[in-house]
Amino acid sequence: MGLKKEDAHVRRGFRSILSNPFIFDKFQKLLGLSRCKARYVSIMNPRSGMRILDIGCGTADILEHLPEGIDYHGYDLQPEYIDYASKKFRGRGQFYCQDAASLKVKGGSAFDIVMINDIVHHLNNDDAKRVFKIAFACLKDDGYLSTIDIIKIENQSWLARYIMSKDRGQNVRTKSEYEGLVGRDYSITEEYVLNNMYYVPYTCLVIKAGKKRVE
Numbered sequence: 230m231g232l233k234k235e236d237a238h239v240r241r242g243f244r245s246i247l248s249n250p251f252i253f254d255k256f257q258k259l260l261g262l263s264r265c266k267a268r269y270v271s272i273m274n275p276r277s278g279m280r281i282l283d284i285g286c287g288t289a290d291i292l293e294h295l296p297e298g299i300d301y302h303g304y305d306l307q308p309e310y311i312d313y314a315s316k317k318f319r320g321r322g323q324f325y326c327q328d329a330a331s332l333k334v335k336g337g338s339a340f341d342i343v344m345i346n347d348i349v350h351h352l353n354n355d356d357a358k359r360v361f362k363i364a365f366a367c368l369k370d371d372g373y374l375s376t377i378d379i380i381k382i383e384n385q386s387w388l389a390r391y392i393m394s395k396d397r398g399q400n401v402r403t404k405s406e407y408e409g410l411v412g413r414d415y416s417i418t419e420e421y422v423l424n425n426m427y428y429v430p431y432t433c434l435v436i437k438a439g440k441k442r443v444e
C-alpha cells in the first residue's frame with residue numbers, strides 16, 4: 230500500500246464539508262456511531278481515575294460514553310475539531326492539535342489506556358506503525374491499547390466497498406493487515422470482528438492489547 234500522507238486522509242472535494250466539526254458530529258451520529266461507541270466502550274472497560282490518551286480523537290465525542298473522573302488527553306490533526314472539543318468538553322479533558330505520526334505528548338506519558346479509534350484507515354503504513362510505537366511508549370507497563378477501525382472482509386457487499394471507497398480514510402485494511410501494523414510489541418488479549426454496528430454495512434475490528442512482557 231503506497232499511499233502518500235495527503236492521499237491517505239482526503240480533505241478535498243465533497244469530503245471537505247466534514248472538516249466542519251458540527252457537520253462531522255451529526256454525520257457520525259447519522260451513520261450510527263453513537264451505538265457503536267457505546268458497545269466499544271463496554272469492551273474497553275475504562276474506569277474512573279484512569280489516564281487515557283486518545284490519538285486521532287476527532288471531536289472527542291467518545292467522552293459522552295466515558296465515565297466521569299477520567300483524565301482524558303485527546304490529539305487530532307484538524308484544528309477545527311480540537312477547538313470544538315475544547316469548548317464542548319471544557320473541564321473534561323485536554324485537547325491538542327498535532328499529527329499523530331510525530332506526536333509529542335504533553336505533560337508526561339504513563340497512560341492506563343491509549344485509544345486509537347477509527348484513524349488507522351486514514352494513515353499510510355509507515356505512519357500507522359509509528360503511531361502504534363508512540364502508543365506503546367505512552368503506556369504504563371500494565372496499561373493497554375484499545376483500537377477500533379473499519380476493515381475489509383471477504384465477500385463484503387458491493388455497497389460496503391463503495392461506501393468505504395468514499396471515506397476520507399483511503400487505507401481500509403483486512404484484519405491480518407491491521408494486526409500486522411499493531412506489531413510484535415503488543416500481546417493481543419481481546420479481539421472482535423463486529424458487524425451491524427452502524428446503519429451502513431461496515432465491519433469493524435476491535436483490538437485490546439497489552440505490552441508484551443520480556444521474560
Ligand SMILES: C[S@@+](CC[C@H](N)C(=O)[O-])C[C@H]1O[C@@H](n2cnc3c(N)ncnc32)[C@H](O)[C@@H]1O
Pocket residue numbers: 238257284285286287288289290291304305306307310327328329330345346347348351352
Ligand atoms: C473517522 S475520524 C475518527 C475520530 C474519532 N477517533 C472517533 O472515533 O470519532 C478520523 C480522525 O482521524 C484524524 N486524523 C487523520 N489523520 C491524522 C493524523 N495524521 N494525525 C492526527 N489525526 C489524524 C482526523 O482528523 C479525524 O478526526
